[in-house]
Amino acid sequence: MSTTPKGEVKRAALVRATITLVNNSGFHAAPMARIAKLAGVSAGTIYRYFESKQDLINQVYLEVKSAFSVSAFRDYEETDSVEADFRKIWYNIADFKLREVEQALFLSQCDNTPMIDEASRQEGLRHLKPLLDLWERGQELGSIRPVSPYLLYAYTVYPVAFLLNMQERGYCELTPARVDAAYEMAWNSIKI
Amino acid sequence: MSTTPKGEVKRAALVRATITLVNNSGFHAAPMARIAKLAGVSAGTIYRYFESKQDLINQVYLEVKSAFSVSAFRDYEETDSVEADFRKIWYNIADFKLREVEQALFLSQCDNTPMIDEASRQEGLRHLKPLLDLWERGQELGSIRPVSPYLLYAYTVYPVAFLLNMQERGYCELTPARVDAAYEMAWNSIKI
DNA sequence: ACAAAATGAATGAACGTTCATTTTTTTATC
């Protein structure tokens, strides 16, 4: 019945366990033995699916990044309104972060540590192409600031990661009103 | 001649070494022995200045956070222009991050990992009071969006940390023009 | 000569990884 290949069940459990443990106490406090235990497999089994701990982390990162970008561009199709297109993608991203909190927290932790291979990071970045294309189009049409995409990212996507972290620490709940305000602020910072 | 008490020299060296090592490869790859070596002292000496590794990390964090806030409010005094006041603080922050790259990178790594005690984090936050006061004043005067300070922080200060990380990875140099653009984007996102 | 500071080898705990063994699944044969 299920479409999940047999061997993939344990692999998926390991991925989930890694995300949970790294979120709760960081990379350095997620020993292989605990990951295995949480996933319900024995320590040695990890090495049937991953070459090493580094490989495990990299693969988890890429998998989560991929899920993120799939969500970011769900139901997205270019219209002739740059702002409408941007809004669609931005809310997709916000929805992902609010729905898949664990995955989003894991990503935000990865983005600021040297624990991810540069190669994996580069690969993760390629997924954002459609957003970069949209920004370029907006810049050609004169509706988006003519600045580096890194600046655009810093003021639209990156703040959401911060807000999610604050919510998880109990400081600032991300109510729908706050999410809407965040969108307005994002758009105001990049529009011309 | 120097105002530095004798014993503080090695302590300061240890703090610097910790920052450098944690920046280069993360918390988990900064063993006490290497910190000691880089600081030019022996491993045991660390424990004359710090109770444990956790204590070392916490103290370094607080010291850097303190240096950060001192810079943030250097030469700052309230005027009757909220925007001018904000601009002053924002550029102070940007200058600190550009001048004290190592310290800024260390902070951005601390802000997204669970490696800092919640207590230390709270104490680090208190330093930002003048900025929070300014925002409150701006909100009362109707020139700053009436939203949570976490939102204001997410769209003004936090993006700079991202940009610095990108610069350090060689993706996006923070030229003066880019810094000015970043300021404009920050202000546009929070002004009414 | 004394006290404070610094040393670095020693210690034990914890970690990532391996591998001889056991368990489970698949394949082959009737």
Next chain:
DNA sequence: GATAAAAAAATGAACGTTCATTCATTTTGT
């Protein structure tokens, strides 16, 4: 189908390494 042989997957104890921390000893400063 049932059964046996073969292959694959899983196990967890054991290994070697690395780490934070300690402490008997030495060095430095007064």
